[in-house]
Amino acid sequence: MDVIRAAQEMQKQSETWRTEGKTVGFVPTMGFLHEGHLSLIRLAKTFADRVVVSLFVNPTQFGPAEDFNAYPRDEEGDLKKISEEKADAAFVPPASEMYPEGFQTVVQLKEITRGLCGASRPGHFDAVATVVLKLFHLVQPHVAVFGEKDYQQLAVIRRMVKDLNLPIKIVGGATVRSPEGLALSSRNAYLKDEEARRALKLSQAIRTVQGLFHGGETKSVRLKAEAGKILSDPMIVVEYVEIVDAETLKTSENVDRPARLLIAVKIGKTRLIDNGPVQT
Amino acid sequence: MDVIRAAQEMQKQSETWRTEGKTVGFVPTMGFLHEGHLSLIRLAKTFADRVVVSLFVNPTQFGPAEDFNAYPRDEEGDLKKISEEKADAAFVPPASEMYPEGFQTVVQLKEITRGLCGASRPGHFDAVATVVLKLFHLVQPHVAVFGEKDYQQLAVIRRMVKDLNLPIKIVGGATVRSPEGLALSSRNAYLKDEEARRALKLSQAIRTVQGLFHGGETKSVRLKAEAGKILSDPMIVVEYVEIVDAETLKTSENVDRPARLLIAVKIGKTRLIDNGPVQT
Numbered sequence: 246m247d248v249i250r251a252a253q254e255m256q257k258q259s260e261t262w263r264t265e266g267k268t269v270g271f272v273p274t275m276g277f278l279h280e281g282h283l284s285l286i287r288l289a290k291t292f293a294d295r296v297v298v299s300l301f302v303n304p305t306q307f308g309p310a311e312d313f314n315a316y317p318r319d320e321e322g323d324l325k326k327i328s329e330e331k332a333d334a335a336f337v338p339p340a341s342e343m344y345p346e347g348f349q350t351v352v353q354l355k356e357i358t359r360g361l362c363g364a365s366r367p368g369h370f371d372a373v374a375t376v377v378l379k380l381f382h383l384v385q386p387h388v389a390v391f392g393e394k395d396y397q398q399l400a401v402i403r404r405m406v407k408d409l410n411l412p413i414k415i416v417g418g419a420t421v422r423s424p425e426g427l428a429l430s431s432r433n434a435y436l437k438d439e440e441a442r443r444a445l446k447l448s449q450a451i452r453t454v455q456g457l458f459h460g461g462e463t464k465s466v467r468l469k470a471e472a473g474k475i476l477s478d479p480m481i482v483v484e485y486v487e488i489v490d491a492e493t494l495k496t497s498e499n500v501d502r503p504a505r506l507l508i509a510v511k512i513g514k515t516r517l518i519d520n521g522p523v524q525t
Numbered sequence: 526m527d528v529i530r531a532a533q534e535m536q537k538q539s540e541t542w543r544t545e546g547k548t549v550g551f552v553p554t555m556g557f558l559h560e561g562h563l564s565l566i567r568l569a570k571t572f573a574d575r576v577v578v579s580l581f582v583n584p585t586q587f588g589p590a591e592d593f594n595a596y597p598r599d600e601e602g603d604l605k606k607i608s609e610e611k612a613d614a615a616f617v618p619p620a621s622e623m624y625p626e627g628f629q630t631v632v633q634l635k636e637i638t639r640g641l642c643g644a645s646r647p648g649h650f651d652a653v654a655t656v657v658l659k660l661f662h663l664v665q666p667h668v669a670v671f672g673e674k675d676y677q678q679l680a681v682i683r684r685m686v687k688d689l690n691l692p693i694k695i696v697g698g699a700t701v702r703s704p705e706g707l708a709l710s711s712r713n714a715y716l717k718d719e720e721a722r723r724a725l726k727l728s729q730a731i732r733t734v735q736g737l738f739h740g741g742e743t744k745s746v747r748l749k750a751e752a753g754k755i756l757s758d759p760m761i762v763v764e765y766v767e768i769v770d771a772e773t774l775k776t777s778e779n780v781d782r783p784a785r786l787l788i789a790v791k792i793g794k795t796r797l798i799d800n801g802p803v804q805t
Contacts, residue, residue, distance in 0.1 A: 256692050264546075347773065349635040350654075350688035356629050374630075375689075382690040408630035409655075410662040412536050493627065 247334040248324060252343070252383050255336050259297070259385040267294040271386035273377060276300040277317040278326050281421040281429040285390045286330040288418045292388040298327045299336040299380055301343065306372035317434050336384060343379060351375050357404050357494050361397050361507055362518065365484060370401045377402055381413060389413055394420040394428050396507055396520040400494050420519070422448065428519045435515040443480045444517055447508050450475040450486070451521035454506050458523050463500045468523070476510065484509040484516070488523055500524075527614040528604060532623070532663050535616050539577070539665040547574040551666035553657060556580040557597040558606050561701040561709040565670045566610040568698045572668040578607045579616040579660055581623065586652035597714050616664060623659060631655050637684050637774050641677050641787055642798065645764060650681045657682055661693060669693055674700040674708050676785055676800040680774050700799070702728065708799045715795040723760045724797055727788050730755040730766070731801035734786050738803050743780045748803070756790065764789040764796070768803055780804075 249255045259269055270293025272285045282298075289296045300323050307313035320337065327335045351371050358370035381389065391399045403415050421429045426448035427441065436444060450472040457471055465488045472486045489496050491503040503524040510517055529535045539549055550573025552565045562578075569576045580603055587593035600617065607615045631651050638650035661669065671679045679697050686695055701709045706728035707721065716724060730752040737751055745768045752766045769776050771783040783804040790797055 252690055256690070260692070263543075266544075345687075347684075348688050349637065350685050351633045351635070353631045353633055354629050355631070379688075379690050382692065385692075404627075405630055407625075408628050408659075410532055410536070410659050412540070412662065412665075 246324075246328040246332060249334055249336050250338060250342070252338055255297075255334075255338075255383045256385065258334060259383075262295045263385065268387045269293055269385060270296040271380070271384045271389040272296065272298045272332075273380050273389065273391070274298060274300060275302045275316065275431065276323045277319055277431040277434070278323045279421075279429045279431065281392055281394060281418075283326060283330055284421050285392055285418040286327065286332050288416060289388065289390045290331070292390070292414070292416060293386070295334075296332040297334045297336055297384050297386070298330075298332045299338075299384065300324075301336075301338055301376070301380070303343075303372065303376045304340055305344070306369050306376065308366055308369065311366075312432075317431055336380075338383075343376070352378050352405065352409075354401055354404055354408075357397075357401055360496075361485060361487060361489070361494065362509060363397065365509075370398065373398055374401055374405050378405065378409070378411075381411060386413055388416060390416045390418050392420065393417045393520070394430065395518065396505055397494060400492065403492075426452075428517075430517065432515055432517065435513075437513065440480065440512045440515065443478055444512055446475055446478060446481065447510065447517060447519040448521075450508060451506055451519060454488075454523060455521060458500060459525075465496065465498055465500060468500070468506070472506065472508065476508070480512055482511040484511065491522065491524065526604075526608040526612060529614055529616050530618060530622070532618055535577075535614075535618075535663045536665065538614060539663075542575050543665065548667045549573055549665060550576040551660070551664045551669040552576065552578045552612075553660050553669065553671070554578060554580060555582045555596065555711065556603045557599055557711040557714070558603045559701075559709045559711065561672055561674060561698075563606060563610055564701050565672055565698040566607065566612050568696065569668065569670045570611070572670070572694070572696060573666070575614075576612040577614045577616055577664050577666070578610075578612045579618075579664065580604075581616075581618055581656070581660070583623075583652065583656045584620055585624070586649050586656065588646055588649065591646075592712075597711055616660075618663075623656065632658050632685065632689075634681055634684055634688075637677075637681055641765060641767060641769070641774065642789060643677065645789075650678065653678055654681055654685050658685065658689070658691075661691060666693055668696060670696045670698050672700065673697045673800070674710065675798070676787055677774060680772065683772075706732075708797075710797065712795055712797065715793075717793065720760065720792045720795065723758055723792055726756055726758060726761065727790065727797060727799040728801075730788060731786055731799060734768075734803060735801060738780060739805075745776065745778055745780060748780070748786070752786065752788065756788070760792055762791040764791065771802070771804065
């Protein structure tokens with residue numbers, strides 16, 4: 246497996262593959278890879294002849310009070326895992342390569358970035374959209390795979406790709422969970438044992454809402470109330486519980502088209518998100 | 526010559542050319558083509574095997590008080606000229622194809638868009654950057670040619686291409702002028718005879734500043750003052766006269782590296798811009 250650090254080299258490699266008629270798949274990550282990421286690499290391989298995995302902890306998408314410096318990193322371990330999954334290249338650009346002096350361009354999405362995680366993380370999704378667009382131009386993929394775990398991020402990327410006419414197919418990969426139901430996340434590394442146990446309530450809330458919906462309840466306010474009951478816990482600070490349109494992320498009173506239950510909480514110092522489909 | 530109106534068809538055509546190993550050149554325009562545009566098409570042909578010319582009067586880059594509706598249009602005449610220049614395709618997307626329902630993405634450049642024309646046209650260059658990025662994704666050129674006449678636009682596009690890692694070479698084409706020196710512009714169609722005569726003062730001012738600079742004057746304030754004297758005319762309202770760094774568009778007291786004299790005025794109801802190099 247190639248480890249590519251220079252932006253231009255990445256572009257050249259992809260251009261070579263394309264000239265040879267190969268399709269290119271891409272899995273952008275912030276590293277500290279877990280089984281969730283690895284499932285995305287496997288998914289990308291089913292769509293493309295060549296697969297690139299990027300490792301880049303993007304500084305611009307962290308707020309000043311957020312965990313950029315503390316964010317877990319393990320480049321050596323990550324490269325070993327990417328190699329074991331038989332991806333064709335790891336793209337590991339230094340920040341200086343991504344944001345040289347004079348850099349000043351930002352991609353903004355006006356509506357889809359405003360609510361949910363965007364409400365408490367101003368600028369976060371603009372920074373995500375910008376870095377992903379840069380990576381798209383560098384890796385030139387035919388297909389890019391994102392985890393459904395960051396559901397708003399996936400929706401933002403889909404919207405950006407559509408709005409900017411990028412010739413890239415965006416694929417969402419299902420969230421991978423622990424046997425008990427905890428959605429895998431690099432940030433789970435922060436959780437103490439008791440916190441990890443309480444964190445199981447997120448997936449319990451999702452399953453409960455899905456059960457009620459399949460039992461015939463379609464009022465968003467009632468479904469959210471049931472989720473709220475399960476999340477009611479002195480160790481859990483709920484940031485939001487929302488049921489939104491699966492594509493536009495707009496709220497509606499009734500679930501009458503594909504929707505998604507989205508949850509964000511803080512347990513101790515750790516911010517966790519999870520989500521699941523609410524649809525027939 | 527092909528006339529392509531559907532976004533997807535444009536992308537497919539370019540993909541086909543690229544697969545055949547052909548290089549693609551691109552000249553984005555708002556139509557109403559004059560000799561300046563045609564010189565850009567010829568320039569593009571020297572860089573690429575296939576050349577696409579787009580005709581799109583982009584509504585988002587006009588302010589509410591600006592001349593979007595009045596902007597001169599002549600699709601039939603334009604297509605004839607493009608064909609005579611032996612370009613390979615004209616891309617003429619309808620606005621509904623470029624901005625479908627739900628569209629919400631904007632590319633912002635923080636510094637280079639703020640001053641000069643950006644000061645009086647808020648949002649203009651963000652809209653230009655956004656539509657050009659969309660067109661780049663649709664036409665997938667190796668080389669794109671822009672007129673130096675809209676110098677700030679050219680600088681904005683160069684910065685965006687660098688910041689977003691687009692694998693596209695940007696080429697600036699020299700401004701084409703009437704025998705008397707008036708920079709060709711679609712908006713010259715608005716000028717009455719006497720206004721057109723007064724408009725010659727813009728190029729006179731540029732030549733004077735260039736002469737003074739080559740005579741040894743490097744103080745921006747003095748060079749601008751001389752330009753101001755020439756533009757002093759009851760029919761001319763000067764919006765700005767600036768000498769800026771040729772790449773960053775930042776002002777400086779002294780011209781000690783490649784710089785550009787930029788002028789914007791109103792003559793009657795018509796806004797005119799012009800510029801020229803101030804460098805050894």
